[in-house]
Amino acid sequence: MKHVISAVCVRCGAEHEAVPNVTTCPKCGGILDIKYDYSYIKKQLTKEQLTQRKEYSMWRYREFLPVAEEGNYPKLRVGWSPLYKADRLAEKIGIKTLYIKDDGINPTASMKDRASAMAVAKAYEAGADTIACSSTGNAASSLAGNAAAAGYKTFIFVPERAPKGKVSQLMIFGATVISVQGTYEDTFRLSAEAIDRWGWYNRNAAINPYLMEGKKTVSLEIAEQLDFQMPDYVAISVGDGCSIAGVWKGLKDLYEAGFIDRLPKLISVQASGCYPINRAARTNTPLEPMEENTIADSIAVGVPRNPDKAISAILESNGVTVEVSDEEILAAMRLLGRTCGVFGEPAGVTGTAGVKKAVELGLIPKDSSVVSIVTGNGLKDVNNAIKAAGEPIHIPPQMDLLLEAFAKSGGPQ
Amino acid sequence: MKHVISAVCVRCGAEHEAVPNVTTCPKCGGILDIKYDYSYIKKQLTKEQLTQRKEYSMWRYREFLPVAEEGNYPKLRVGWSPLYKADRLAEKIGIKTLYIKDDGINPTASMKDRASAMAVAKAYEAGADTIACSSTGNAASSLAGNAAAAGYKTFIFVPERAPKGKVSQLMIFGATVISVQGTYEDTFRLSAEAIDRWGWYNRNAAINPYLMEGKKTVSLEIAEQLDFQMPDYVAISVGDGCSIAGVWKGLKDLYEAGFIDRLPKLISVQASGCYPINRAARTNTPLEPMEENTIADSIAVGVPRNPDKAISAILESNGVTVEVSDEEILAAMRLLGRTCGVFGEPAGVTGTAGVKKAVELGLIPKDSSVVSIVTGNGLKDVNNAIKAAGEPIHIPPQMDLLLEAFAKSGGPQ
Incomplete structure (x- = not known):
């Protein structure tokens, strides 16, 4: 793999060989980051070559990934999730341009498939x-x-x-x-x-540095789907910090390789019942654990496993941090469903709830362009969907009673 | 729409204009079928042109669909679901070649998205x-x-x-x-x-003839994904009969337009607790209602709404009918999950359960090639997934107890 240089410790800076089963830094225990040779990547792949490819999955970006060119890629079709221009939602939120990246359509219905597919590819290389x-x-x-x-x-x-x-x-x-x-x-x-x-091969996101490399493909796709015209902001919900770090890594990769000419800012969205990463990033203080008090279970992480990379990403991008209540999360579920036909789980829509909140608080200008990533499918958490959804009209099968019910609810007559 | 000739009654043969809000036959109440001018379609689209398209959704087949060429297509990205070559599952079932078409990854997690997207397109044309x-x-x-x-x-x-x-x-x-x-x-x-x-615009599958035209895109995709080399059989679960009729329509369209040179046979799979269509097709007798006695709720249809087209499809294709028990359906959920990483709802995996049964019963030769369509995602019915899945190992957090549990279950030591 000529394009992979090493695995660098984000804490002490030590460089290690990027073997398939590399874990944390042997010197200081810090998490590692995969370092690439971008001038080599540039020679291997141009934007034009990329857009001609017929492999519509995360593996279309193999030159940017820590895998051999003719690697044994896992079987499930992960990635190339749709990016929807969400004009009606943008209007409701009061922002100029909004795109929704629906990563809930992945094979097991979440963005985590990108990381797990990478884990499987590396397990193969490791002979596990x-x-x-x-x-x-x-x-x-x-x-x-x-x-x-x-x-x-x-x-x-x-x-x-x-x-x-x-x-x-x-x-x-x-x-x-x-x-x-x-x-x-x-x-x-x-x-x-x-x-x-x-x-056994270890797939724990705070230990295995390759997982983030899988997650970053969401950014590579966003860029290609927007014809490499980047938005002002990319919003995502944040739990253990691996996903937002992956998003940022993907954006930086594209920038370093000359595929994009400007970097979006990140919008890091956490639940107001659990926001240790946002607090640390905003106040520039060391991370302190918090209680886990939110319905968005996938991001209820009081002791995040990857705060270093996440906080760096937010700060490097000159990003925005924002928290949303459970009520705002449930409202975002309804909003996304009703304006976009996208059904997200609570943590999945938290990023979009944060975009709305950031506009309301004046944290981002109303004429911004934003991509909001929905990270998981609402079918994963039907109980909270029921909380968010409201009640249907209950009537016996009679037209006069339907008319009566419609009269009360403002329906047709 | 030069490629659409009319809407023909499958019962009395009367031809009607294919207006966007056409319903059942005004003469006899029979269901209509959209009739195309295949020689016109052939002139508009070649296989080579098709495979160069970058629109990876059901709308890549617009020349075969009853929509205007520059139609207002709905926003959600429906279709182009993955087709997996399932070698390990084929081996377990004892069949030479098996592909799994996972239609559960559609935006609302079922094959029905194909029909509903078409309904929305036609509602637009109807001005609704x-x-x-x-x-x-x-x-x-x-x-x-x-x-x-x-x-x-x-x-x-x-x-x-x-x-x-x-x-x-x-x-x-x-x-x-x-x-x-x-x-x-x-x-x-x-x-x-x-x-x-x-x-209101009517989206009821037994009334609106366009819905089947959406569903047929699953066959168009299967053909293209197999480079137009068709398998011996296509297997699908059958409830109201619209889906299998759609599958057959798509296959016939391709054959008429010269895109494929042979037609697969259909494997029509119903639950042994509810199989009125299979019974009628097999015995060549008029359809009689049956009880609805199966966990596969999406195909628990005792009085099917579209038996005419479904039965014709099975007979025309010289197809196979087979029934499976609830236990066989639950077993198929496990089999698909464990060998393919595909999680289907009970009705979703019933087609695959039927392939296994058909092999066991000697209804299809072991050296056949089969495509089995999984019609819906298992997350839609978690209760039955729990029934199918079995129990984990429960232990306190101690290595000696883990070793003991593994010793009992044949795990590592």
């Missing part, structure tokens, strides 16, 4: 036959699905509070699921011990 | 601003989503037994949902009266 992680959410289901499609075994550790529906997804994909009677911390520790003992 | 239907399932959610994205109002009539989760999807998409305290028949009648009264 088994991949493991501890998680209760989209990371787990995307790993289980992508690994199953490629023929890998998975061991997934979940705390016993994990919702049955999510566990059923894992079981359907044939993961060996260990439900740990304890806290998430207990679960993580047991998983770490097991990974160590059996030498 | 409101679309209505009665349904509890995927037809309703796909209509609500596709209509919302395009800015149309929807009125959707559901019987009060409709599951809350599905109703919440409709409400999120902003449909006016009328929950009718009565049977499905009561609900349908009230919807018909309302559609009549207010002149």
Whole structure:
């Protein structure tokens, strides 16, 4: 892989060889970042060549990814999610130009598929036959699905509070699921011990630097779908910090390779019940843990695993931080559904809720252009959809009663 | 629209003008079928031109669709779902070649999006601003989503037994949902009266002949994705009969236009608790209603609305009919998840369960090639996924207990 130089520690700066199973910095324990040779990449791929490709998945960007050119790519079709111009939503929010990137249409219905597909590709390079992680959410289901499609075994550790529906997804994909009677911390520790003992490939986002490289493909797609005319802002919900860091990495890659000539600013959106990354970025203070008090479970992360890269990304981009309440998240679910036909889970629509809030607070100018990434499908969390959705009209099957109900609700007569 | 000749009654053969809001035959009440001028289509589009297109959605086939060339296509990106070569599943089933077409990745997570997108396109041509239907399932959610994205109002009539989760999807998409305290028949009648009264555009699959034209795009895609080398069989689950009829229409279109040189046979799969279409096709007797006794709710249709076209399709293709039990459906959910990373709802995987059964029963030769369409995403029905999935390993966070559990379950040591 001539285009990959090394894996650099974001904390101490030490450079390490980017072997397939590289984890955190052996010197200081910091998280690593994959470093590329952009002048080499430039020679390998032009914008024109890229746009002629017929591979419509995240692997169309292989020159920007830490995989061999003729790699054994996983089987599920991850990526190339639609980017919708959302004029009616833009009008409602009061912003000039808005695009919605619906990443909930990925194979296991979240943006995490991009990271998990990368994990599977690297597990192949590492010669592993088994991949493991501890998680209760989209990371787990995307790993289980992508690994199953490629023929890998998975061991997934979940705390016993994990919702049955999510566990059923894992079981359907044939993961060996260990439900740990304890806290998430207990679960993580047991998983770490097991990974160590059996030498499984480690898919934990704060440990494995390749996962972010998968996630960054969302930015590469946004750029190509906009014909490389970048928006003023890219908004995304933030939990453990890996996704926003991935978004920024993708944007910087494109800039370094000369594919785009300006970098958007990031809008980092967290729940007002849990915003440790935003607080640290805004006040320029070290990260302090917070309580996890929000319905948006995928971003309810009081002790984020990747704050360094996330905070750097927000600051480097000269970005905006904004928090939204659970009510604003539920309202965004309705808004996206009603104006765009896009059904997101609470954490999935939090970015869009943040765009609305940022306009209201005057944090971004009304004549801005914004891309808002919806990170997960609403079918993953039907209970909260019910909370957001409201009640239908209940009547016996009689036209006179329908007319009466319509009269009350402002329907047709 | 020079390529559309008329709307022909499948019962009495009368030809009618294919206006955008055409419904059933005014002469006999039979369902209509859109008739094309294939020699005109051939002149407009070659295989080579088609494969160069960059529009990766169902609208890439516009020459084969009853829409104006420069039509106002709906906004959601429907279609161009992945076709996976499923070697490990083929081996488990004992068949030479198997492909899985995962239509559950559509915007509202089912194949019905193809029909609803077409309904929205035709509503536009009809000058309507409101679309209505009665349904509890995927037809309703796909209509609500596709209509919302395009800015149309929807009125959707559901019987009060409709599951809350599905109703919440409709409400999120902003449909006016009328929950009718009565049977499905009561609900349908009230919807018909309302559609009549207010002149809404009618999206009921047994009434509106255009919906099948949307569904047929799944076959056009399968053909193109296989480089127009057709398989021996195409398998699909059958409920009201519209989907299998659509699949057959698409195949015949391609054959008539010279894009493919042979027609696959259909494998029509129903639940053993409800198979009125298969029974009628197999015994060549008029359709008789049946009880609706299966977990696969989307195909639990005792009185199918489109039996004529479905039965013709099965017979014309010299097809195979097969029924599967609920246990076989749940087993197919696990099989697809574990070998392909594809998570289907019960009705979604029924086609694949049928392929397995057909091999077991010797209804199709083991050296056949088969495409099996998965029609809907498993996240739509988490309760049945839990039934199918099995239980995880439950332990306290201790390595010795993990080892003990693995020893029992045949895990690593």
